[in-house]
Amino acid sequence: MTRISRRTLLAASALPLAGSFLAPRSARAEEAYILGTLFPMAGPNAEYGTIFTAGAAMAIKHASADKMLSRPLVLRAEDSEGTPQGGAVGMNKLVNVDHALYVLVGFTGVSKAAAPIGARAKVILVNGGGVGPDLAGLSPYYWNVIPLVPDEIKVLTPFLIARQLRRVALIYVNDPFGNGLYKALKTDLTAAGGEIVAADAISPADQQFSAIAARIRTLSPDAVYFASYGAQQAQIIKQLRDAGIGQQLLTYSGAAIPSVRNLPEAEGLILTAQAADWTVDDPITQRFVTDWRAQYGSDPTPYHQNYYNAVRLFALLAQQLEKAGKPVDGDALRAALLATRRFALVGGEGVFDDLGDISMKIVVNTLKSGKLVAIG
Amino acid sequence: MLVLQLLVSGIETGALYALTAAGFALIFGATRIFHFAHGATYALAGYAFVFASRLGLTWPLGGLLALLVAVGFGLFLEAAVYRPIQRHHGAFFTIFVAAFGVVIVVQSLIELSFGRAFVAISTPLTRAHEILPGLYIARVFWLAIVVASLVFVSLGAFLARTRAGIGLRALSENPDLLRAFGLSARRLSALAFALGSALAVPGAVLGAATTGLSPAVGAHVMLISLAASVVGGIGSLRGAALAGLLLGIVETLVVAFLDTQWSEAAGFVVLFVFILFRPSGLFGAAVAR
Amino acid sequence: MIAYLLNLAQLAAIFGLLSVSLNILIGYGGIFSVAHAVFFGLGAYAGAHVALDLAPDILLAALAAALIAGVFSALLALPALRVRGEYFVIASLGLQMLATTVFTEASDVTGGLGGLVGIPPPTLFGVSLADPLVFLLVCLGALALALAVVRLLMRGSFGRALMALRDSESAAEALGKNVPLLKTLAVLLGGAGAGIAGALFAFQEAFVNVESFTLDQSVLIMAMVIIGGAGTLAGPLIGTVLLLALPAALTFIPGLPPTDIGAVQQLIYGLAMTLLMIFRPAGLAGRRAGQR
Structure with missing residues (x-):
């Protein structure tokens, strides 16, 4: 802030x-x-x-x-x-x-x-x-x-279960978008037999995530889902990876921007997005x-x-x-x-x-x- | 183990805060100028380093460029902004507003030339490795500690041993004494800005590698520096440095117990406790101006 | 177009009220606060809740806002007033940072970042004030009242004692002035004024959230007072109009790619702030240089 x-x-x-x-x-x-x-x-x-x-x-x-x-x-x-x-x-x-x-x-x-x-x-x-x-x-x-994001979560949840990524730690921006996503993910994942092991709310202006990373590491989740925007997403990815979190990272369509895509640490990130089929x-x-x-x-x-x-x-x-x-x-x-x-x-x-x-x-x-x- | 881990990252953050806070405290202590644009110095130094590494320059050259930019910017502000206002018996707040304008200008210049996106330097130094079961430490942690210690030892020696250093310390307390020693208050004030701005460089360079930079990156560092200079006791370099370290640790440790959104606020709670119960700070002598 | 101009005039009146109230602290009391947006926010939340939960009566909302913001400002100021000068600035800065976090986190009361939406248009004793021109007159009325109060008080014994204290605290003490009481009253008065401005703002925007009550806002209000001229009656108004008109005028810059407009406007805005302070350090309406 x-x-x-x-x-x-x-x-x-x-x-x-x-x-x-x-x-x-x-x-x-x-x-x-x-x-x-x-x-x-x-x-x-x-x-x-x-x-x-x-x-x-x-x-x-x-x-x-x-x-x-x-x-x-x-x-x-x-x-x-x-x-x-x-x-x-x-x-x-x-x-x-x-x-x-x-x-x-x-x-x-x-x-x-x-x-x-x-x-x-x-x-x-x-x-x-x-x-x-x-x-x-x-x-x-x-x-x-x-x-909207509930549609994205609906597609992601079965995918996570199929990949045995059941225990998910969540980092989300504490605003109407982030709170809504948290609710949707929690509902769908729990219903499918998964679990949210930690949910950390952050402010859109936060820049330091090493402490959250340390806390998440002690819980050893199967995957980490983050829901944020713009520049902050890249900072989250980099700091999680730097802190030795090697688990699968997950996010939504908001990460389909150059500052995330061009980040070396973002390689292998899983994100849902609407199908972009340019061969139609x-x-x-x-x-x-x-x-x-x-x-x-x-x-x-x-x-x-x-x-x-x-x-x-x-x-x-x-x-x-x-x-x-x-x-x-x-x-x-x-x-x-x-x-x-x-x-x-x-x-x-x-x-x-x-x-x-x-x-x-x-x-x-x-x-x-x-x-x-x-x-x- | 979580607490130990958080302590480690708190110390790393705190060591860098300590340097920047000491820079602010040095300037404020010597000149009584409320240099609110110190955060802008930090941002400029960080971006200069990123610029250098994009050009393919080596770390030392990049660091040197960052140092030149920071010192140049500090000297420029002192001469072009603060000194003219002070000449007019400038009020404390007049300087504040002017400095705030500078912060906005620097931020928009960075946006225009580097874009608004997040930038970072990728280096294996920031990759954490498990050194004990459950305890991850990146090499940058040791680097931060070594750099901070080296800088503080040499700064301490400079202030204690050299004529200019002693003059700096005397500047705020006894300007008449300076004249007796044949030192110029104006030159010393410029020196304070040069040194203080230089102190922002290590934090900015390591910050570019650890947390990354965005055009508004200086704001948080600035507020921490302010808080640290009070908690440490206004005018006390040692105090500001120790308080910067303390605030970095508090900010990180609080995550073990509370939502991360409280981590910034936690630093300011510490600040309040000091203002209420020990307004002179860790090492300060008196509250009065 | 008319609707838009009225909207702008309403904002100018509300911010005028804010800067006039802050001037009581900075200009007359020598109390350097950078937390004025906190009390603006308390007033806005109080006013919004009165309008949403009770009745959108503007008098009721303004009274509640003034009461809450005034009481909180006095309570918070009491311990902090024991320290002087830079310490108070930094304490108020700390208060501002804490308040931003609290406003964000206490989403049951404040709606967090999502804010409180759908604030109904104001009424007065059941008569609707929804018409923009009528609401503008209400805002101007509040501003005029604040100016009258400041003028009256500063010419009276309270004002003289306050200004004596600003110029030399120890001298005022020696003259037997009750320094803590004087300071607390000044803070209470300024806080209540900010609270009323907050209630008006809540009606004006029909939406409030924490982003209006951050450090940036506090600094903006402070800049209005300082740039206009602290300790003068007209200064804060001049500063308000200038700082509102400047960014507006900047939208005229032709030939910029739309993605750079924001940054270029900011650049000129910041530059103007700095240059004004270099060349008019006492503010546009100020004769003597600042307070210290």
């Missing part, structure tokens, strides 16, 4: 927001569809903001090239700093100043703080990165284009993958895919509404989503349930020289 940063300095006081009021944005809002992004753009989780934005940006490029809509799509970024506080403040600005119609969001705490503001203003929030269990049905105007033979997936490789020289990640899909979903819904001659607003978008349900997205057809949540296939991966390899 001692991280001295811009976090409170700017966000808490909601100050960074102004400025824009002098720009003639409301005028432009008439001409374009404003999509907002509420991602961490500075601080320890900024890595995610960069990744999320890249996916959305490519979808906008494609939608514009295809002339899907009569008006241009414009992206407005607010820094959520990955915190509930930043989320509430940034959402207020996107709604009241930028007049965003549709806001892309990541992170569980951010979502929980921003969702009530979106619901009040009937602005749609779409999450493609946060996986906390309580994100399902957060509000009628809050949808998920990413499968449909034109939408192939166009996305081909253009991605051409622009970035590497394969896209599920996060890129999700935020691409989030923007594409908007374009599809708005296109439908424009054709029907209806206004494009929160209620109309929601009605269109629930009426249509099935959309042609990257990775195949996306199907949404009554709550506005997508389902996707999840696989267990292991990390081999920086790449995710599906193993179950």
Whole structure:
């Protein structure tokens, strides 16, 4: 908690927001569809903001090239700093100043703080990165284009039992995401005949894990599961390995970022994530993958895919509404989503349930020289 | 065995805290400048070392670069920020706010040039090995202890034996005496900043290998240094060093009994106990300024 | 747009109240606290609970917040006031760090990092104050009241005694002033003001969590007082407006890649803080240099 940063300095006081009021944005809002992004753009989780934005940006490029809509799509970024506080403040600005119609969001705490503001203003929030269990049905105007962590745990548990990894020690961030994950893991693992031998709550700002490692070592678990974000994940992995913990390390889809994948100590890490099958033979997936490789020289990640899909979903819904001659607003978008349900997205057809949540296939991966390899 | 293991990692952490805290205490004791940007020195030194090792430089060269960066930064702050404010009879808090601004600037510069992700140096030195049943020690533990001891012994000798060292100790107590000795208070103040900043280097370099660095890494070290300088007794180097060690051990040992989230708070509980029951600290003489 | 400007003005009034209350300690009492966000937080949690569990009456919430924050500040200050100067700063810093941990851990009361959500819009005797303009007037009213109280008190015997103590504690003691009582009263007054600001903040954001009450926030409030000019009536207000407007103005910087905006804004912000202190060490509204 001692991280001295811009976090409170700017966000808490909601100050960074102004400025824009002098720009003639409301005028432009008439001409374009404003999509907002509420991602961490500075601080320890900024890595995610960069990744999320890249996916959305490519979808906008494609939608514009295809002339899907009569008006241009414009992206407005607010820094959520990955915190509930930043989320509430940034959402207020996107709604009241930028007049965003549709806001892309990541992170569980951010979502929980921003969702009530979106619901009040009937602005749609779409999450493609946060996986906390309580994100399902957060509000009628809050949808998920990413499968949530209980889905990941459901796939992981049988895998653990089959591999005889029954006694699991857990290190989790003490926030809505971490607490939700703890509950889900405990329920599923216990029901399957496994056991959580220790559960250590950490703060998102903690940097020292050698003491936890020492305590976990005395319990000699079969595996260690950690649930954290961004830079902290890499620190946990390194310090556990340094402290002589040789057991299998487990985690969730949040670790699929470069700072973890490129860490030598992370070799062999097991993590669940949605299936990333770039060989799917449909034109939408192939166009996305081909253009991605051409622009970035590497394969896209599920996060890129999700935020691409989030923007594409908007374009599809708005296109439908424009054709029907209806206004494009929160209620109309929601009605269109629930009426249509099935959309042609990257990775195949996306199907949404009554709550506005997508389902996707999840696989267990292991990390081999920086790449995710599906193993179950 | 858990307690013994935690004690070992507490001593390792504490030895590094001790050095950084002594640096802060040296600066504060000699100049009365509340150098809140000492944590930024620590972060800069750590990143300089990482930068050097990415260039493929050897450990000693990397350490030298870190040392140059830290000392240069300390001297720059003293001359460009603190001295002008002090000239205006700068209030204690004015210096605090200015230093806080510096902390923010350094953090964003690091973010811009190194990215926000976590960086670490990979070395076999930090790999722990079982030396007794259930007791794991990495070679970096011995390194930390040796480095800390060497630095403290030579610092002690410098302060006790040399003219400049004696002058430093006299600076806060009796500026008139200095003049009689023909020493310049301004030069001594610069010396205090150079030495104090240099003391942050070993912790930063070893920290880059053990816990790793992030742009905000200095904050925690800074708070520990502050707490240690009070627990040790303001102005007492020996006290600050011992208190830094103590706080490192407390922070780690507390995990045996409580949730890890309390480990930082535990250090500050120690601080309160001292403020209430022994405000002069471990070695301090008097509370009054 | 109007909604957004009103939102910003409300925040400015709330932070104005915070810095005015901290100025009683730093500017008039010479008590250097970096724990003001703790009392801001206590007030916010108290106000939020009154609104969530009892009734969203703003007067009730503000009274509860002032009471809790005031009493806690006095209780915590009593032992710490025995020590002076740097010791008090560091003690308050320790208090701030402990409080952050407690706010995070006591999730039954504070909601932890997840915070307390869904705080209803405020009312006064059953009349809704949900309209942003009305709520802004309420915030401005609270700020004006605080300014009036400070002005009145600082011109009276209490204020004179307090300032005498700030300038020389031993002289004040020699003159027969009850030093501990004076200090405790100043701390209580400042804490209660921060508490009221907290209750207003809880209504304003409709959401509170520990991130608003960290060391960073304390330092921000302190910077508002110091940059504006400690010990002056207008200083804290100037500092508040400046520190709120500066980051806002920075969003104008054109041509930056979106991923670097955060860091560049921070850079300029920190630089401005340092430069202001180098060139205006007594603050923008201050005539004489700081207190020590």
